[in-house]
Each structure stands twice: as C-alpha cells, then as structure tokens.
Amino acid sequence: MGGILTRRRARPPTPPPDAGDCGASTDWAWDGKSFRALKQSAMPRCRSVPSNDWPVTYAAMSRSQR
16 A cells, blocks of 8 residues: 555635736645645745746655655
C-alpha cells in the first residue's frame, strides 16, 4: 500500500469576472489511509494571472527527496 490512489483538486469558488484570478489551489492525494496535500499555490492579489502560474507555497517531498 502507500501508493497514490486518488488525486483531487480543491478550489475556492470562481471569483466574479471583474475580480481577476486570485485565491488558492491545493492538489491532494489519497495514500490508502488519509488525504495528503501534494502542492499548494496561492495568489492573494487579483492580477489576472492564470492559476497554473501562481507561486507554489507548499510542495510535498517524496521519500527519495529527503
């Protein structure tokens, strides 16, 4: 066990069109026992930046990276 079985993306509700792109996004994985955060990105100010270009605020490390 321990492999990634499921990935989910949690996103806040879409802001109104005039607000631009801002908020936070987290990628989650199920490890067989619980959900684990894989990566989190955030854009606190609305600057019309696509979410895939937001700064990464957290990234999980694999055991081989430790």
